[in-house]
Amino acid sequence: MTRLERTYLDWNATAPLLPQAREAMLAALGMTGNPSSVHGEGRALRMLVEAARRDVAALVGAEPAHVVFTSGATEAANMVLTPDFRMGRTPLSIGRLFVSEIEHPAVREGGRFPRESVTGVPVTPDGIVDTGALDALLAAHDTAAGMPMVAVMLANNETGIVQPVAAVAEIVRRYGGLLVIDAVQAAGRLPIAISALDADFLILSSHKLGGPKGAGALVSRGEVLMPAALVRGGGQEKGHRSGTENPAALAGFAAAARFALDGLAERNARIAALRDRLEAGMRRVANGAIVYGSGTERLSNTVFFSLPGLKSETGQIAFDLEGIALSAGSACSSGKVGQSHVLTAMGFDASTGGLRVSIGPSTTETDVERFLAAFARIVARRRGRADAA
Amino acid sequence: MTRLERTYLDWNATAPLLPQAREAMLAALGMTGNPSSVHGEGRALRMLVEAARRDVAALVGAEPAHVVFTSGATEAANMVLTPDFRMGRTPLSIGRLFVSEIEHPAVREGGRFPRESVTGVPVTPDGIVDTGALDALLAAHDTAAGMPMVAVMLANNETGIVQPVAAVAEIVRRYGGLLVIDAVQAAGRLPIAISALDADFLILSSHKLGGPKGAGALVSRGEVLMPAALVRGGGQEKGHRSGTENPAALAGFAAAARFALDGLAERNARIAALRDRLEAGMRRVANGAIVYGSGTERLSNTVFFSLPGLKSETGQIAFDLEGIALSAGSACSSGKVGQSHVLTAMGFDASTGGLRVSIGPSTTETDVERFLAAFARIVARRRGRADAA
Numbered sequence: 001m002t003r004l005e006r007t008y009l010d011w012n013a014t015a016p017l018l019p020q021a022r023e024a025m026l027a028a029l030g031m032t033g034n035p036s037s038v039h040g041e042g043r044a045l046r047m048l049v050e051a052a053r054r055d056v057a058a059l060v061g062a063e064p065a066h067v068v069f070t071s072g073a074t075e076a077a078n079m080v081l082t083p084d085f086r087m088g089r090t091p092l093s094i095g096r097l098f099v100s101e102i103e104h105p106a107v108r109e110g111g112r113f114p115r116e117s118v119t120g121v122p123v124t125p126d127g128i129v130d131t132g133a134l135d136a137l138l139a140a141h142d143t144a145a146g147m148p149m150v151a152v153m154l155a156n157n158e159t160g161i162v163q164p165v166a167a168v169a170e171i172v173r174r175y176g177g178l179l180v181i182d183a184v185q186a187a188g189r190l191p192i193a194i195s196a197l198d199a200d201f202l203i204l205s206s207h208k209l210g211g212p213k214g215a216g217a218l219v220s221r222g223e224v225l226m227p228a229a230l231v232r233g234g235g236q237e238k239g240h241r242s243g244t245e246n247p248a249a250l251a252g253f254a255a256a257a258r259f260a261l262d263g264l265a266e267r268n269a270r271i272a273a274l275r276d277r278l279e280a281g282m283r284r285v286a287n288g289a290i291v292y293g294s295g296t297e298r299l300s301n302t303v304f305f306s307l308p309g310l311k312s313e314t315g316q317i318a319f320d321l322e323g324i325a326l327s328a329g330s331a332c333s334s335g336k337v338g339q340s341h342v343l344t345a346m347g348f349d350a351s352t353g354g355l356r357v358s359i360g361p362s363t364t365e366t367d368v369e370r371f372l373a374a375f376a377r378i379v380a381r382r383r384g385r386a387d388a389a
Numbered sequence: 390m391t392r393l394e395r396t397y398l399d400w401n402a403t404a405p406l407l408p409q410a411r412e413a414m415l416a417a418l419g420m421t422g423n424p425s426s427v428h429g430e431g432r433a434l435r436m437l438v439e440a441a442r443r444d445v446a447a448l449v450g451a452e453p454a455h456v457v458f459t460s461g462a463t464e465a466a467n468m469v470l471t472p473d474f475r476m477g478r479t480p481l482s483i484g485r486l487f488v489s490e491i492e493h494p495a496v497r498e499g500g501r502f503p504r505e506s507v508t509g510v511p512v513t514p515d516g517i518v519d520t521g522a523l524d525a526l527l528a529a530h531d532t533a534a535g536m537p538m539v540a541v542m543l544a545n546n547e548t549g550i551v552q553p554v555a556a557v558a559e560i561v562r563r564y565g566g567l568l569v570i571d572a573v574q575a576a577g578r579l580p581i582a583i584s585a586l587d588a589d590f591l592i593l594s595s596h597k598l599g600g601p602k603g604a605g606a607l608v609s610r611g612e613v614l615m616p617a618a619l620v621r622g623g624g625q626e627k628g629h630r631s632g633t634e635n636p637a638a639l640a641g642f643a644a645a646a647r648f649a650l651d652g653l654a655e656r657n658a659r660i661a662a663l664r665d666r667l668e669a670g671m672r673r674v675a676n677g678a679i680v681y682g683s684g685t686e687r688l689s690n691t692v693f694f695s696l697p698g699l700k701s702e703t704g705q706i707a708f709d710l711e712g713i714a715l716s717a718g719s720a721c722s723s724g725k726v727g728q729s730h731v732l733t734a735m736g737f738d739a740s741t742g743g744l745r746v747s748i749g750p751s752t753t754e755t756d757v758e759r760f761l762a763a764f765a766r767i768v769a770r771r772r773g774r775a776d777a778a
Binding site for chain 2: 006008010013014016017022025026029030032033034036037038039040041042071072073074075077078104105106107109110111205207212213214215230231232233234235242243244245246247248249316317319320325326327328
């Protein structure tokens with residue numbers, strides 16, 4: 001099997017770099033200078049950074065001035081998840097962080113909150129945040145210690161399940177809290193407007209959109225209430241994030257953001273059709289397959305499934321040998337395949353684990369057919385072994 | 390004047406991307422996948438990240454296992470400058486941070502130390518850290534509050550003056566402190582070995598070496614005593630720095646590190662000859678020019694100078710209009726030309742300010758001649774105005 005026959009079905013881990021993002025990066029890499037320098041070279045790069053800010057703001061209906069660029073979504077999460085806020089120049093303390101139990105580790109770790117100030121919010125067996133439980137937790141929160149902060153993702157990275165953020169926002173408002181929405185997996189897949197979401201902060205990642213790795217953003221609703229800077233120094237990003245800006249990465253991020261906005265509905269319909277075909281094919285071959293969240297609103301690109309008796313680690317290796325790149329949950333800790341905290345939170349036995357197929361704009365029918373052929377071979381081999389035993 | 394005639398003499402702000410770094414990046418950008426994924430695509434990128442780690446380690450004579458990649462030097466500084474350390478798993482508190490008054494803002498801001506736990510260390514009028522003052526400060530430090538940490542740069546970004554790090558290390562050892570060396574401007578310009586420097590931590594930047602922006606490293610002497618992670622989440626970089634690794638940026642960083650090690654002495658000799666020619670030419674035109682640190686050991690690439698009566702901001706704009714990109718001090722806060730804290734610390738009147746010419750491996754004699762021609766025109770215009778007045 002040659003390299004060319006590989007089939008990449010792990011878009012939720014990282015999307016292939018879009019040609020237009022690559023081109024934008026190459027153009028910026030050809031420009032010498034530091035965007036903070038006042039000479040011509042610096043000013044040209046400053047313009048590029050500010051153009052990128054407008055494009056990323058447009059992706060989520062925000063003001064460009066409310067976009068703080070970071071090195072990625074994990075940094076953005078660590079920046080905003082802190083008890084240490086400023087209202088203008090006045091310090092303001094956040095009393096407690098409430099995070100759903102299916103958040104990405106970048107959020108679930110709680111950033112700069114001490115561990116004892118982080119409370120998990122359970123999810124229902126359907127894989128959505130339990131809004132009743134959130135309401136009860138916020139009702140019991142003592143605001144004397146500071147307002148509460150709630151962090152919930154818009155769509156889950158493992159299951160693709162869309163979270164009830166409108167209901168969450170309504171509850172958070174009622175208790176005078178701050179709402180942080182991790183839009184990393186949703187951006188480019190769902191239409192997003194920060195004001196319609198009624199969120200105070202959004203977290204974005206470039207490389208999940210088809211932009212390069214090494215760029216992300218913390219987008220805010222306003223600019224008065226902001227977290228204390230995580231990375232301090234030269235005062236870039238209006239003091240919110242120091243360090244030389246990365247124009248090439250930001251230009252690529254911006255190109256991906258423009259692509260994401262353009263023709264989203266048509267793209268989603270095409271992706272959903274491929275996904276449906278893939279799921280129907282799986283069920284034909286193995287009707288015991290469980291697809292998590294198949295009865296719930298999901299991203300159109302994600303299929304998180306289990307085959308009874310097939311360990312996710314074994315399954316992932318088997319698919320890899322067949323030339324198919326897919327994932328056992330999220331690809332976050334260095335090479336380790338841990339148990340899915342998402343399945344555990346949903347009340348499933350996580351010891352078997354799930355396999356995640358995630359597709360994207362350049363996924364083809366051939367990719368789906370290759371997956372299904374590999375799936376059929378893996379299932380047949382397992383049946384053969386079961387018959388022999 | 391066409392764009393092609395621009396002369397870039399601002400290498401200390403950022404170096405032009407090396408062709409070999411660009412090539413390494415392009416190769417990596419063509420590879421799809423997340424280095425933390427266990428499938429073939431992920432493993433290929435993991436190999437690339439680990440190869441980069443070996444190259445960056447080699448640049449400073451360190452163990453690859455002791456290199457933590459970050460998004461840049463500012464992040465690395467914020468990571469290591471913290472009272473919150475771990476000795477293995479045991480928390481350990483650093484009592485106070487001592488930073489020289491000529492440190493880059495990324496270090497001078499003190500990272501995660503509260504402002505009241507940061508003490509400035511004065512420099513002599515020669516622009517080098519006052520080791521007598523450091524000794525006295527450490528002698529007066531109460532170790533009951535925790536060991537002291539000292540942060541000193543190997544070479545200053547504005548003047549290029551090489552700091553007495555051997556003497557500093559001897560003092561820090563005597564008082565049982567931790568030594569952090571900001572090697573951002575020195576790397577690729579001076580031979581560096583972390584053990585010869587007797588440093589506990591080194592801070593490195595990719596883009597000052599000719600690598601891309603968006604990569605840096607915190608290099609440690611060992612791996613037992615480490616700062617608490619600044620960016621938490623998925624557990625990448627052995628838990629020291631979470632967030633999806635950026636293989637393209639790291640491959641470019643590695644290419645720049647390899648270039649920096651190769652033929653350093655010859656390159657430095659050539660750069661020093663250009664620098665000497667530039668300084669001699671300046672003195673012929675304006676013998677009142679002050680070159681800071683000309684009597685002290687300096688990087689071979691940096692000329693920080695003042696012309697009596699020429700404000701640095703005015704001078705920078707005049708050179709920019711002549712097609713020459715140079716800097717008024719460091720390019721760190723968004724577009725603002727502040728007073729040089731380095732000149733102030735050296736006891737000069739910083740209101741006039743200095744202009745920094747910084748050159749590099751691809752600087753040519755033509756670049757130097759263009760600078761000198763522009764310099765002569767600017768000086769002549771000033772004389773003309775003075776005569777007319």
